[in-house]
Amino acid sequence: MKTLTEFKESLKLEEPIAGLPVQLRSLWYDGKGDWHQAHAQVDHLTDQASAWVHAYLHRKEGDIWNADYWYNKARQTRPDISLEKEWEALVLAFLD
Numbered sequence: 001m002k003t004l005t006e007f008k009e010s011l012k013l014e015e016p017i018a019g020l021p022v023q024l025r026s027l028w029y030d031g032k033g034d035w036h037q038a039h040a041q042v043d044h045l046t047d048q049a050s051a052w053v054h055a056y057l058h059r060k061e062g063d064i065w066n067a068d069y070w071y072n073k074a075r076q077t078r079p080d081i082s083l084e085k086e087w088e089a090l091v092l093a094f095l096d
Helices: 004-010 022-031 035-042 048-061 064-073 083-094
Strands: none
């Protein structure tokens, strides 16, 4: 999978495509509307990439303090863009 369009098309499937990196798997579940499953993918991870997705998920949840904690862990700043735009930027950042 190479493009945002292909990733969005995969949201029509029942399960994520095998072999997706955990960050994209998390964003896939979020794209399907399953915040809890998306969070479960990255909740136990501490690497910078997973922390960035984790931050986005807490921002989406409305838990800004927790989101900022994870943005800091990811060495990112909370963006001043829509959640949809941030989701797309994250997907693009993690696509091959």
